Amino acid sequence: MSKTDVSRRGLLKTGAIAGAGVAMPTIFTAQSAHAFTNEPTGGTVTLGFNVPQTGPYADEGADELRAYQLAVEHLNGGGDGGMMNTFSSKALQGNGILGKKVEYVTGDTQTKSDAARASAKSMIEKDGAVMITGGSSSGVAVAVQALCQEAGVIFMAGLTHSNDTTGKDKRANGFRHFFNSYMSGAALAPVLANAYGTDRKAYHLTADYNWGYTTEEAVRSSTEAMGWETVAAVKTPLTQTDFSSYIAPVLQSGADTLVLNHYGGNMVNSLTNAVQFGLRDKLVNGKDFQIVVPLYSRLMAKGAGANVKGIFGSTNWHWSLQDEGSKAFVKSFGTKYGFPPSQAAHTCYVQTLLYADAVERAGSFAPCAVVEALEDYEFDGLGNGKTLYRGDDHQCFKDVLVVKGKENPTSEFDLLEIVEVTPVAQVTYAPDHPQFSGGALGTCNNGA
Amino acid sequence: MFKLEKTDQTLLIVVGILTLFAPFILNPFPEGSAMAQFNAGYPDLMQRFVIFGIFAIGFNILFGLTGYLSFGHAAFLGVGSYAAVWMFKLLSMNVIPAIILSVVVAGLFSLLIGFISLRRSGIYFSILTLAFAQMMFALAYSVLTPITGGETGLQLALDDPRIFGASQTPEGNIPVPGLFGLEMRDSFDLVMGSWVFTFNIGYYFCAMVMIASFYLAIRIFRSPFGLMLRAVKSNQQRMNYTGLNTRPYTLAAFVISGMYAGLAGGLMASMDPLAGAERMQWTASGEVVLMTILGGAGTLIGPVLGAGFIKYFENIFSKINSTILHEWFAFLPDGLEDFIVAILYPFIGKGWHLTLGILFMMVVIFLPGGLVEGGQRIRSWLQKRKSEKNTPNGSTEPAE
Numbered sequence: 136m137s138k139t140d141v142s143r144r145g146l147l148k149t150g151a152i153a154g155a156g157v158a159m160p161t162i163f164t165a166q167s168a169h170a171f172t173n174e175p176t177g178g179t180v181t182l183g184f185n186v187p188q189t190g191p192y193a194d195e196g197a198d199e200l201r202a203y204q205l206a207v208e209h210l211n212g213g214g215d216g217g218m219m220n221t222f223s224s225k226a227l228q229g230n231g232i233l234g235k236k237v238e239y240v241t242g243d244t245q246t247k248s249d250a251a252r253a254s255a256k257s258m259i260e261k262d263g264a265v266m267i268t269g270g271s272s273s274g275v276a277v278a279v280q281a282l283c284q285e286a287g288v289i290f291m292a293g294l295t296h297s298n299d300t301t302g303k304d305k306r307a308n309g310f311r312h313f314f315n316s317y318m319s320g321a322a323l324a325p326v327l328a329n330a331y332g333t334d335r336k337a338y339h340l341t342a343d344y345n346w347g348y349t350t351e352e353a354v355r356s357s358t359e360a361m362g363w364e365t366v367a368a369v370k371t372p373l374t375q376t377d378f379s380s381y382i383a384p385v386l387q388s389g390a391d392t393l394v395l396n397h398y399g400g401n402m403v404n405s406l407t408n409a410v411q412f413g414l415r416d417k418l419v420n421g422k423d424f425q426i427v428v429p430l431y432s433r434l435m436a437k438g439a440g441a442n443v444k445g446i447f448g449s450t451n452w453h454w455s456l457q458d459e460g461s462k463a464f465v466k467s468f469g470t471k472y473g474f475p476p477s478q479a480a481h482t483c484y485v486q487t488l489l490y491a492d493a494v495e496r497a498g499s500f501a502p503c504a505v506v507e508a509l510e511d512y513e514f515d516g517l518g519n520g521k522t523l524y525r526g527d528d529h530q531c532f533k534d535v536l537v538v539k540g541k542e543n544p545t546s547e548f549d550l551l552e553i554v555e556v557t558p559v560a561q562v563t564y565a566p567d568h569p570q571f572s573g574g575a576l577g578t579c580n581n582g583a
Numbered sequence: 584m585f586k587l588e589k590t591d592q593t594l595l596i597v598v599g600i601l602t603l604f605a606p607f608i609l610n611p612f613p614e615g616s617a618m619a620q621f622n623a624g625y626p627d628l629m630q631r632f633v634i635f636g637i638f639a640i641g642f643n644i645l646f647g648l649t650g651y652l653s654f655g656h657a658a659f660l661g662v663g664s665y666a667a668v669w670m671f672k673l674l675s676m677n678v679i680p681a682i683i684l685s686v687v688v689a690g691l692f693s694l695l696i697g698f699i700s701l702r703r704s705g706i707y708f709s710i711l712t713l714a715f716a717q718m719m720f721a722l723a724y725s726v727l728t729p730i731t732g733g734e735t736g737l738q739l740a741l742d743d744p745r746i747f748g749a750s751q752t753p754e755g756n757i758p759v760p761g762l763f764g765l766e767m768r769d770s771f772d773l774v775m776g777s778w779v780f781t782f783n784i785g786y787y788f789c790a791m792v793m794i795a796s797f798y799l800a801i802r803i804f805r806s807p808f809g810l811m812l813r814a815v816k817s818n819q820q821r822m823n824y825t826g827l828n829t830r831p832y833t834l835a836a837f838v839i840s841g842m843y844a845g846l847a848g849g850l851m852a853s854m855d856p857l858a859g860a861e862r863m864q865w866t867a868s869g870e871v872v873l874m875t876i877l878g879g880a881g882t883l884i885g886p887v888l889g890a891g892f893i894k895y896f897e898n899i900f901s902k903i904n905s906t907i908l909h910e911w912f913a914f915l916p917d918g919l920e921d922f923i924v925a926i927l928y929p930f931i932g933k934g935w936h937l938t939l940g941i942l943f944m945m946v947v948i949f950l951p952g953g954l955v956e957g958g959q960r961i962r963s964w965l966q967k968r969k970s971e972k973n974t975p976n977g978s979t980e981p982a983e
Contacts, residue, residue, distance in 0.1 A: 188901070188933035239666060243901045243933060248736045248859035248898075256627035256855070257898055260781070278857055281738050285768075299735060343725040344734035370725070373734075395795040575741045578755035 171501045172287040173263040180235040180500065181486070182207070183242065183264030185255050185279060186293065190246040191292030191399055192271040194434050196477045199269055199293055200241060201472055203481035206487035209467070210237045218468040218488060221460040221516035226495035233494060244270060248278035255279050259286050265500050266291060266490055271479060273297030273346045280309035287582015289502050291486035296398075296430055298349040301530035307579040308502055310509055310524065312489065312531045313482045314329040314562070316346070317570050319429045319449040320353030322535035324555035327447060328361045331392065331425055338390035339368035341403060342397050345555055350396045352570060354429050358394075366390040371397070371405070378405040382412050391419040393426045403426055403438035410442040431538055433477050436550040443540030443550065450536050452481040452518055453553060461518040475548050485517045489524075503579040507562035521559070525565035528576065535562050591801050594883060596978060598797055602790040605629055606773075606780045613777035621899060626770055626783035628898050630854045632891045633786070634847050639874045639886030640793075640800045645836050646872070647881035648809060652815035654709045654868050655696070655716025659689040659841040661723065661863030663848025664868070665730075668737045668858045675748035676758045678788070682849040689845020690838055697837035701830060716868055723860040736859035748929060753838065760853045762788060767854055785854045793887075796843060796960030801883060803839070822823040835881020877946055888954045890935050893939065900935040 175181070184203045187196035212229035221229050226482075231237050240262040244256030251270065258264040267283050268291040270276040276295035283290035284306040292300060292311040298320070301311050327335075337358060341347040344376040354494035355365050366388045371381055382405075385393055393414060397405050409426055429436075431448030436522045454465045454475035464484065468476040476484070489509065497504035504546070519533035538551040564571070584591065601608065610624030623629070642656050663685035670681035700711040723731040731737055739757045743750055752758050760767045767785035803809050811832050814822055822829050825868065852858055870893065878889025908924045908931065915923065930938045950956045 144756040148667070189936065193933070239934070240902060241904045243935075247861040248857065249861055252855060252857065253627060253631065253898060254902070257902065258623060260627055261622070272734075274736065274859070277735045278859065281857065282855070285757070297735075304735060304738065345728070346734070348728075372721070373724070508825070577741050578750070580754075580756050 137542040138218065142544075149556065152549045165579055169384065170581070173259065174265075175235055175265055175500055178235055179238045181258075181262055181264045182237060182239045182490075182535075183255065183258035183262065183267040183269075184239055185242045185244055185258065185267055185269040186483075187246045187252060187271050188241075188243040191531050192246050192294075194268055195271040195294060195432070195477065196244070196269075198434075198477045198480040199271065199483040202468070202476060202484040202575035203239065203268070203487060205468060206484045206491075207237050207239055208471075210487070210491050211375050214471070215463075215467050215521055216516055218460050218484070221463050222488060222492070223515040224492050224496065226492050227488070228495075232491045233498070233500070237491070240264060244279075245273050246272050246275060248274050251275040251279050252282050255282055256286075259283075259288055264288065268483065268486055268490070269293045270295060273300055274344070274565075276300050276311075277304040277508045280304065280306045284308045284577065284580055287502055289490060289505050291490050293483045293486065296350070298353065298570050299345055299574075301443050301528040303347075305528050305574055305576050307506060307529075307577045310486070310489075310529045310531075312486050312522075313452050314533070314535055315351040315530065316353040316429070317564055317568070318562040319350065320355075320357035321562045321564075322537050322555075323427070323447065324353065324357035324361050324428060324447050325557075325561070326537045326555055327358065327363075327427060330447065332422070333362035335363045335392045335422070335425075336390045337363050337392045337394050337419065337427075338366050338368045338385050338388055339394045339396060340378070340385075341368055341370050343368060343370040343372055346398065347396050349570065350429050351394075354394055354396065354427075356570075371401070375401065376404050378408040379412070381405070382408050382414065385409075385414065386417065386419070391422045391424055393424070395426065395428050395545075397428070398430055398432075399435060400438070402435050406442050406446070407437045431551060432479070433548065433550060436540060437547065444542050446540045447554065448538055450478055450538050450551065452478045453551060454481075454548070455551075455553065456518060456536075458518065458520065460516045464518060481518060489514070501581055503581050506579040520556075523559075525566070528571065532559050532563050534559050559575075584799065587801060588805070591805065591883075595794075595798055595801060598887070599794050602633060602794060603787075604783070605632070605790070606782055610778065610780055614779050615777060620903060620907060623895055623899055624781060626768070626781055626786050627854075627917070628894065629783065629786045630789050630850075631894045631898070633789045634850045634854070635871075635874065635890035635894055637789075637793050637796050637850065638847035638871055639842055639890040640796055641840040641847070642871045643840075643875050643880065643886040644800060644803060644843065644880075645810075645840035646875055647886075648804070648812035648816060649833050649836050651701070651704065651833060651837070652709045652872065653700075653712040653837070653840075654865065654872065655712035655714075655719075656840070656844050656871050657865070657867035658696075658716035658719045658863045659693055659844035660848040660851070660867070661719065661858065661860065662692050663689045663725070663845030664852040664858035664862055665848075666845070667852035668739070668856055671739055671745070671760060671852070671856050672743040673746065675745055676760050677748070678760050678762050678849075678853040681760070681853055682792075682846065685849030686842050686845045689848065691841045693838045693841020693844075694834070697834050697841065701833050701837060701866055713865060713868070714865060717865055719864070720860055720863040722910065723863055731858070731860060734860065736857050739856050746953040760856055772894040789850050789854065792846070796846065797883075797887070804883060805971065808832070808835070873943060877943060877953055879955030882953070882955045885953050885955040892954065896935055896939045896942075900931055900938060901933070904929040905932070 136181050186199045209217045209219050221310055244251035255267050266289045271294040273295040276292045280290045290309040298316045339351050341351040376381040395405050414424050426446050428448040431450045436443045465475050493505045493508035509524050512524045515521050522531050522533040524531055535557045536553050537555045540553045541552045544550050601911040606624050610622045612618035612622050666688040667681035670684050695717045741751050765784050770781050770783035773780040815829050874889035874893050875886045879885025912920045912923050
């Protein structure tokens with residue numbers, strides 16, 4: 136049973152402890168002593184590379200990590216300098232960033248927003264990272280971007296294609312170099328019209344999550360603007376591996392084109408199913424049945440094998456591009472790892488250089504200074520031609536590649552061929568475009 | 584004190600001291616040293632330790648006492664998080680209403696799911712809870728996207744109403760969760776030589792809640808109600824034959840443990856205002872089962888230890904990469920260095936699951952009672968050694 140007695144000695148003890156407790160805060164150094172979160176004070180600066188190392192996008196994550204390591208090597212003056220030689224800005228000297236040697240920490244996002252945030256938080260709180268980058272899905276990108284805004288560090292998005300990242304979920308501390316669903320739709324539509332005519336009936340199969348929705352919307356509105364008709368749009372669960380039951384109704388619907396708004400393993404499976412069902416040999420409405428995959432990646436093309444031959448899609452970058460920047464990057468990546476980089480690797484490498492360059496030009500690691508340096512910044516020589524980092528939504532505007540599965544691949548990396556480089560003017564949209572409406576950039580946050 | 588027996592009181596005090604001094608205990612290595620990689624004393628991970636501790640304590644009330652193995656407990660955690668974030672969006676950034684609502688909502692959901700699932704026992708019960716949790720995950724991930732934010736998760740926005748608070752701070756940012764002006768993410772650094780200890784307000788808030796939940800769990804374990812739950816575990820049929828209806832007891836245990844999960848979810852959202860659907864996936868439900876078994880099901884402290892163990896691996900081991908390994912073994916000759924790194928590499932970084940799996944197997948095989956049994960064995964071994972010294976014939980009385 137409880138017993139309360141107050142002794143003189145006990146009271147003294149308690150008093151002493153309480154007194155010490157009150158005196159404690161004076162020996163604390165509050166974090167506000169720094170001008171901004173994780174201000175690098177020594178001779179090094181730490182960047183956080185937060186990529187999926189396990190889970191469905193582990194392949195992309197591994198390639199992203201290779202690109203980051205290459206970028207760090209180049210920033211510190213190692214290797215052949217890669218795209219630093221072709222980059223239009225010459226602020227980077229190969230002596231780190233602002234003379235500080237670049238170090239990095241890595242983490243595993245597991246392609247889950249929770250795990251990604253935990254990993255990013257540990258980079259910020261424990262390792263003192265001043266910039267976080269990476270991710271290969273939009274959910275993760277959006278979640279980590281919001282976290283970086285709160286914490287007051289810069290987020291340079293990796294592979295994220297959903298409109299929301301720079302649409303309704305945009306943040307002042309976040310930047311995206313990769314293209315988005317709207318751009319895919321706008322770039323693909325004219326090419327599709329040329330190849331397949333303007334009176335097609337399209338049937339959409341859409342992965343049932345945010346990226347799927349925005350991609351379906353983008354492709355739908357661009358193709359309908361050209362005269363296509365959308366017969367039906369069916370949502371498929373993300374975890375679906377066998378799409379036969381979704382493919383069968385396509386033929387009965389009277390559609391003559393199938394649009395697969397799927398990514399990664401989903402796309403590999405749905406495309407394989409569709410081809411196995413013989414869709415591509417069918418004749419509907421007097422036209423050859425066609426399949427379209429809005430977002431392509433080399434890793435997906437590899438997974439789907441021969442099934443991708445002749446199928447149209449869009450991509451951010453491809454290693455077979457012949458401009459100086461791309462050639463330099465492919466060369467240094469190939470020398471180091473023995474195979475050409477993927478588009479995920481490219482965007483991550485470029486994002487790291489862009490961040491480093493912005494810090495050099497701003498002369499400070501403070502997030503607000505970096506944001507100012509990146510906003511409305513125009514550059515060239517990083518593989519996509521002339522590019523603009525638009526200040527209104529922190530999205531890069533550049534040419535988009537429309538690609539097609541190659542008929543006669545010469546190697547396991549040579550799976551896609553570039554059909555058309557859609558000029559940037561054709562994929563530019565107003566910042567308040569309905570597909571990007573809602574949400575606000577807010578103001579940049581330097582943290583404590 | 585606290586109406587507890589002496590051993591329980593000691594346990595509660597030990598847990599209290601451990602959690603309060605966690606910033607010191609978890610940061611044993613000086614900043615900048617090679618071992619600093621293993622420091623776990625940063626706010627986010629400390630918060631996770633205690634939050635998942637609460638989750639596991641709650642799970643243990645159901646699994647440890649009644650033996651009903653729920654495979655869908657993460658659903659309540661997720662529901663709690665969503666409730667808390669909605670509270671932040673609509674009402675204010677104070678964590679108290681958010682946490683209260685998350686406990687209430689999780690309680691309601693567990694009442695419904697428990698009412699249906701508890702009609703069966705054993706494996707059928709597990710499957711039913713698993714099915715419900717997966718249903719809720721699928722709903723949150725896609726069907727209910729307007730309410731849950733879908734894949735992207737539910738986040739705060741600059742234009743949320745927040746009736747009793749500001750939609751945005753004067754600087755134009757989203758306000759952060761706080762407790763009457765104390766911001767959850769505020770922390771103080773205590774620098775002592777080359778050691779840096781971080782004291783975080785959010786962590787201490789969670790720690791207080793965890794100590795309170797731990798105390799409540801002890802009271803439940805020692806109460807007649809707890810005894811009844813143990814009776815359900817040992818022989819439910821006999822209970823039924825004596826004319827006793829056990830279902831109200833099991834349902835109560837289920838709801839209590841669901842509310843604990845909701846509390847954990849609410850705290851998670853309070854520390855980091857985002858609720859994602861992955862929190863409800865079956866892997867998350869499996870994780871809490873692992874935590875409980877790893878620590879020792881049916882014991883008081885076990886689940887908390889298990890939660891700490893798993894979260895430590897997830898956050899610390901997954902961040903060791905090959906560069907760090909090379910740094911560690913840089914003193915070795917080149918060939919040997921590469922060889923050792925090549926052997927260790929599969930077990931760190933992306934291979935942390937592998938290490939955790941091996942450890943889990945070893946615990947289950949060699950210490951079926953979990954980490955707690957390991958502790959008990961060490962203690963009895965020490966006592967035996969001591970008593971052997973005192974009484975050479977080796978005959979000992981059982982401890983306590």
